[in-house]
Amino acid sequence: MQFGLYLHYPFCRNKCSYCDFYKDVYDTSLEKKFFHALRIETELASEDPFLQEATIGSIFIGGGTPSLVNCDLLADWLSVLRRHYDVAEGVEFTVECNPESVTLDLLQIFKELGVNRPVFGIQSFDTKTLQLLGRRHVPDHSRRAIYLANVLGFRNFGVDLIFGLPNQNSRLLSSDLDQVIDLEPPHISFYQLTVEENTKLSKQVASGTIKLPDQELTIGFYRGGCEKMAIEGYFRYEVSSFAKPGFECRHNLRYWDGGDFLGLGPSAHSFIDEQRFANRVDVQQYIESLTSGILPRTVDESGVEERMTEAIMLGLRTSRGISRSAFTERFGTSLEKRIDRKQYALLVESGHLIPDRGSLKLSEEGIYLADEITRRLLK
Numbered sequence: 398m399q400f401g402l403y404l405h406y407p408f409c410r411n412k413c414s415y416c417d418f419y420k421d422v423y424d425t426s427l428e429k430k431f432f433h434a435l436r437i438e439t440e441l442a443s444e445d446p447f448l449q450e451a452t453i454g455s456i457f458i459g460g461g462t463p464s465l466v467n468c469d470l471l472a473d474w475l476s477v478l479r480r481h482y483d484v485a486e487g488v489e490f491t492v493e494c495n496p497e498s499v500t501l502d503l504l505q506i507f508k509e510l511g512v513n514r515p516v517f518g519i520q521s522f523d524t525k526t527l528q529l530l531g532r533r534h535v536p537d538h539s540r541r542a543i544y545l546a547n548v549l550g551f552r553n554f555g556v557d558l559i560f561g562l563p564n565q566n567s568r569l570l571s572s573d574l575d576q577v578i579d580l581e582p583p584h585i586s587f588y589q590l591t592v593e594e595n596t597k598l599s600k601q602v603a604s605g606t607i608k609l610p611d612q613e614l615t616i617g618f619y620r621g622g623c624e625k626m627a628i629e630g631y632f633r634y635e636v637s638s639f640a641k642p643g644f645e646c647r648h649n650l651r652y653w654d655g656g657d658f659l660g661l662g663p664s665a666h667s668f669i670d671e672q673r674f675a676n677r678v679d680v681q682q683y684i685e686s687l688t689s690g691i692l693p694r695t696v697d698e699s700g701v702e703e704r705m706t707e708a709i710m711l712g713l714r715t716s717r718g719i720s721r722s723a724f725t726e727r728f729g730t731s732l733e734k735r736i737d738r739k740q741y742a743l744l745v746e747s748g749h750l751i752p753d754r755g756s757l758k759l760s761e762e763g764i765y766l767a768d769e770i771t772r773r774l775l776k
């Protein structure tokens with residue numbers, strides 16, 4: 398039995414205007430205290446009987462800005478992790494990196510520590526847009542980061558690109574895609590910008606100081622991006638995830654398939670043996686709890702209905718769709734019993750859903766309306 402290990406590294410240099418992830422401003426002494434607490438959390442969490450029998454199949458360090466990390470502290474934590482858990486041979490090990498903080502030394506150390514999949518948050522190649530979003534990097538940082546990853550022989554790496562950006566038009570998006578594809582990353586995450594509540598961006602949009610492309614244009618961007626990446630040999634295996642064959646992110650596939658994962662760090666979530674936990678969001682409270690020897694978790698009491706809903710939402714976003722047999726095995730009921738039969742029939746008739754005996758998945762047209770179709774199907 399394998400599970401994924403997620404670490405939320407909670408520090409950034411500054412706050413980007415669109416971001417609502419939990420993070421604190423980077424501070425060396427707070428980082429030290431965080432790693433001290435993390436080591437305790439790692440040890441306490443390993444006492445779970447399910448995890449003692451299982452093997453870590455993927456490690457993913459996200460944030461925040463993990464490329465700011467003090468590598469000595471990271472190495473120290475990894476040795477605690479390897480002492481207390483069984484880590485699979487050839488484990489996929491991803492670290493998210495902000496281009497401006499990537500250096501040859503950093504990537505070299507990451508590689509020595511076992512990282513085999515850096516992911517670079519490029520987001521756009523338009524300098525003005527990056528400034529508007531509050532990002533600290535410029536396009537040259539992105540190109541240099543990928544160059545260094547190639548120099549060090551990382552076979553597997555990914556980039557993140559956002560569409561639906563302020564003032565974006567087809568020409569700007571096309572230029573972003575061309576420049577990304579030129580760098581030949583094995584994996585591209587292609588996300589739509591979402592306006593989260595209580596962010597600087599939401600205020601700018603509400604006041605009219607920033608204008609975002611309308612919905613029709615944004616769907617056109619996505620469609621155009623999908624077509625371009627398909628021509629270049631990228632396979633869309635999830636709505637926002639595109640990979641060359643064999644370079645799908647195994648860690649994320651585990652989430653979408655309803656697999657087990659342990660989340661460490663503030664605000665991290667876990668799903669272990671059909672039980673959900675959420676860690677405290679605030680880094681100070683996280684540290685205080687762990688230095689008192691208490692896991693900073695609350696159990697998520699959501700029941701089987703919520704888990705079925707989530708399985709349908711996530712499964713429909715993948716190219717494989719929802720496996721009927723896996724659904725029945727997991728929940729003890731058939732997929733048909735959990736979805737709206739009338740909507741199902743209408744969506745099959747309109748060509749948005751592809752049913753077969755083994756799975757239920759979205760058609761090419763359905764992918765563009767994934768959220769709306771999911772809403773209609775769930776009763």
Ligand code: SF4
Nearest residue numbers: 409412413416460461
């Ligand atoms: S660097 Fe990433 S996590 Fe940090 S504020 Fe910006 S978008 Fe959010």
